[in-house]
Amino acid sequence: MHNGTLYCQQSLDKRKKEGRLRRLQPKSEGIDFYSNDYLGLARNVEFQQILLKNVNDQPELLSGSTGSRLISGNSPVVLKTEEFVAEKHQFPAALLFPSGYNANLALFSAIPNRHDIIIVDEEIHRSVHDACRMSNAKKLKFRHNDLQDLEKVLQRQNGPCYIAIESLYSMEGDFAPILEIAELASQYGADLIVDEAHSFGILGYGMIEKYQLQDKVFAAVVTYGKALGTHGAAILCNESVKEYLVNFASPFIYTTSAQDFQWMSIKTGYEFLETHQDLNIRLQENIRIFRNQGLCSPSVDGSPVQAIIIPDNLKLKTLQNTLTDEGFLTYAVYSPTVKQGSERLRICLHSFNTEEEILKLTGIIKEFI
Ligand SMILES: Cc1ncc(COP(=O)(O)O)c(C=O)c1O
Incomplete structure (x- = not known):
């Protein structure tokens, strides 16, 4: 075995043992509480149509820059x-x-x-x-x-x-x-x-x-x-x-x-x-709804990112899995991305999330912690 491969394998084994192994997963179906698409532009059909029209008018936009x-x-x-x-x-x-x-x-x-x-x-x-x-x-x-x-x-x-x-x-x-x-x-x-x-x-x-x-x-x-x-x-x-x-x-x-x-x-x-300034108004309303549920968080009013600190990797993983089973896509953040002891569930709120979705999500989290 190459020295490099041995080093890679040992590092991976260590991560796995610590429950921190990162894996590339195919994108899951579910309600998006994890992407950075805060205003929903990446899924906005009207925006897509404008981009498409521009490309139809000027197909060379798609070519390599050389x-x-x-x-x-x-x-x-x-x-x-x-x-x-x-x-x-x-x-x-x-x-x-x-x-x-x-x-x-x-x-x-x-x-x-x-x-x-x-x-x-x-x-x-x-x-x-x-x-x-x-x-x-x-x-x-x-x-x-x-x-x-x-x-x-x-x-x-x-x-x-x-x-x-x-x-x-x-x-x-x-x-x-x-x-x-x-x-x-x-x-x-x-x-x-x-x-x-x-x-x-x-x-x-x-x-x-x-x-x-x-x-x-x-x-x-x-x-x-x-x-x-x-x-x-x-x-x-x-x-x-x-x-x-x-x-x-x-x-x-x-x-x-x-x-x-x-x-x-x-x-x-x-x-x-x-x-489309209404998108940010809707996002801010969703942040308010989330914040009104009283979950303990270092995050503040007005932030589309809301963190729930759970410094127990197993507990954090279980909560994330429970949410996934209920159809909610969230992101569990482990060390070294965040400091050890400050592992967290990272919730991203969007303009397109509904009140019902937010209430159900926060309800599950509350029951769990
Ligand atoms: C604060 C901050 N700066 C820079 C970046 C990198 O930006 P990009 O994803 O466009 O490479 C990110 C994204 O993860 C970020 O959160």
Whole structure:
């Protein structure tokens, strides 16, 4: 046996023994309380029909882009979409990526250098941690949403710092105290970077747009695989940062650009959201119904992600299986995705869930815990 295979097998056996083995399962039939399709755009027939019409009118949208954006892949569609996105978010510039993971890799790996410190919220998404490993900068953590701890970390630094936060945390279902963090960043001369993957489309185009903090952040990342029901991401920044990324960010440079279909879907998605604000109103109503059931959760009002902490892997698995048997699709999150002892059932609420579904789901959970 190859050494590599032996290593893989031993690691898998260990995970299995601990009850934490991940498996790819075919997508199940059931009521969706687990996807990031918060506004139901990925299943919205009207939206699909608009995309289809665009493709019928311009079938070349489906073709491969033929190269890196620095060679043959820089189509008019991607340029137009970037301009559109920057304007919507009121940033000087936007740079599109095929996914949020790639956008974070590009941003954090390329800009902070060996003399810099990246201070991340301990709950920051894995893509930021991976990006920090690709960077020459040093990474430090602060306790989740803890302003005092962040300030303590900032006080100890004497070089350039970046602060990395999410606006809505996808495992905890809580918001960052973004105004206070922006204030601290400015007080200590640190550059604030905000990942808006989960707040995009839920709080307007994200918290930065909602609170008009464009001048207070160094850069932001919005992603399109969640509330927009499509795929991709944008880094929002100023023109020099964009030009720097085009010159120095490997995840941007050394890859074939996505198809124009992806960029077109993003622009169409924004336009669709603008004329379908009722979807977010319905989502907010569903969040209220869920929250009114009084389940104990670290998550907050207004968040489409609601976590129920169950730090007993067997109990958590049993609850998830019970829910699946009743036709509810939920997601059980184990360590190392979350800290050991904080394993949880992650419920995602959507505009399309019904009151009856939410009441039945919460009823089962209540009986169980
Ligand atoms: C906070 C956060 N950032 C970035 C990403 C990565 O985005 P994408 O799924 O588009 O790669 C995710 C998605 O899992 C996320 O939750």
